Amino acid sequence: MDSQRALERIRFLRNELNRHNYLYYVKAQPEISDYDYDQLLRELIDLEKQFPEFDDPNSPSRRVGSDISQEFVQVRHKYPMLSLANAYSYSELTDFDNRIRKALPEPFQYVCELKFDGVAIGLTYKNGRLVQAVTRGDGTMGDDVTVNVRTIRTIPLELHGADFPEEFEIRGEIFMPRNVFEEINREREDIGETPFANPRNAAAGTLKLLNSAEVARRKLDCTLYFLLGENLPADNHYENMLKAKEWGFKVSDHMTLCKNLTEVQHFIEHWDKARKKLPFDTDGVVIKINSYRQQNLLGLTAKTPRWAVAFKYKPERVSTALLSVDFQVGRTGAVTPVANLKPVKLAGTTVKRASLHNADQIQLLDIRVGDWVFVEKGGEIIPKIVGVDQSKRSLFSKPIDFPGACPECGTTLVRPEGEARHFCPNQYGCPPQIKGRIEHFISRKALNIDGLGEETVALLFDNNLIRDAADLYSLTREQLLALDRFADKSADNAIMSIEKSKSVPFPRVLFGIGIRYVGETTAKKLAQHFGSIDAIATATVEQLVEVEDVGDRIALSIIEFFSDERNRMLIDKLKAAGVQMAVSSADTSLLSDRLKGMSIVISGTFSRVSRDELKELIARHGGKNVSSISASTSLLVAGENMGPAKLEKATKLGIKIIDEEEFFRIIEG
Incomplete structure (x- = not known):
């Protein structure tokens, strides 16, 4: 291909990928499957490597991020990035309304918007192209995080149409959806990292990472809410946001749009309940004067605009x-x-326990046994202690001492440099x-x-029947029947399930082995890249870091794992038992295209397969797994005990709802 034809193809691919990004991430109306999208993206990346003279920082290929580290530079805001005054009661809101009416002896309208709990961002566009993204900072100066922001798929790199100003700034909030937050925290706990405290902290920390490839993996989202610049389309906020x-x-x-304070209060009251069903955190409502002329008449204080307030x-x-405080070893x-x-x-449930995270958190709260503490639910889900009622503290209370030795095996604890948590290093001797x-x-x-669970594993361990995962494959029916928890049927089921696990695909086996920092996603990428456990075990750091999402820390953890003879013996025992230790062609090939182009949500529990196996079947038959219902959802596969909210939304949107048996009839043709 000559350079002219390459340039034409590159331009076509960029336009197509930008269009599909918009349809998928903003409109929720995808036209093509993930596979087809990935093929277009792969072609673009290959062409850009072959013809580097056509490099463009706004290319959709940059969405995947880069491993190049960089320090952030500070940039002065063209327009000060002020905070909002807060109101916590309707009386304070009435005071705000009275001040507006006193200063504006003419009709006005309010615009009510949800207040997103994330990180404020200012995006500058020139000639329809994103050129800079800057955080709030101190309101006058902020960090240039453009490289990381380019990985956020809900932020357009190039705009549609042609009726936008030559240069303008649009501001909004970058946040982490709850389902992404929960998934990342599960993975962080799985691989031995400290979980994030809440979605806002997770979003803020992600935006400041020096590896934009990791930023891309964390699936940040962004909603925009304020337009600044010359020659804007309309003279009011509401119409400009629609444009x-x-x-x-x-x-x-x-x-x-609200005509008066009564309508504003109705909006606030509605969302006080409805916000709990949103897929992201919101901690209030922003009320703004709609007219720009009236905003200018009202003006600003040194810190806040007089024409807006956050309830x-x-x-x-x-x-x-x-x-009391327990110290649990994971x-x-x-x-x-x-x-x-x-x-x-609290919020409809009985709370008995709450994580204190680490020694620093205990010290920060100055929490003591016997204290009366204040408890909230983070994101309406996770109980957390947010403070201490000092007025009720006993004169004889003492600070909590974080143990110096493991509470289970007595080994001296260590706190690695840069880590927030203490660890017991006795990994092969600590029960x-x-x-x-x-x-x-x-x-x-x-x-x-x-057929096995936490209590059963403890029972098998305490009876010296297992000392590692590979010992499961040596268990006999007679050994299980000798234990209190097993009868004929449960013993048979457990043995059958252990036998069945020998056919579990290698990526899941690699994840199950439990190499520190190797989560579910990383295990899949390692398995796909190397193909077998032997290839991973003998890989060098340089070879390991060639895998997407694998940096020095993960690579060194893998090297350390396989350098230990006890781990190599575990792998050998698993191989001898017949567990899958290499990728088979059946693991990667499509079984059919019967679900091609379909976005499918599953909810509830299923009798024939687990939820993960069902998701795998959807992907193997060409479908796409999605977590939430929208107008673009093709099917809802409903199991037992499914959430009523999903059923209600699917019914309202006219989404086709099928049960487990109908799903299997579809994929079996």
């Missing part, structure tokens, strides 16, 4: 007594302090670590061995 949506920006569908929802908080050796609380009702690794091995996302 921004036409240009390709993700603007909240919940933005509403903050009060998180439900309760006070209860801290009875499979990676991480020691986690857990607060045992006097049971208390909860050994049992934890076996529990991880049999878990649903790994070998998925039914």
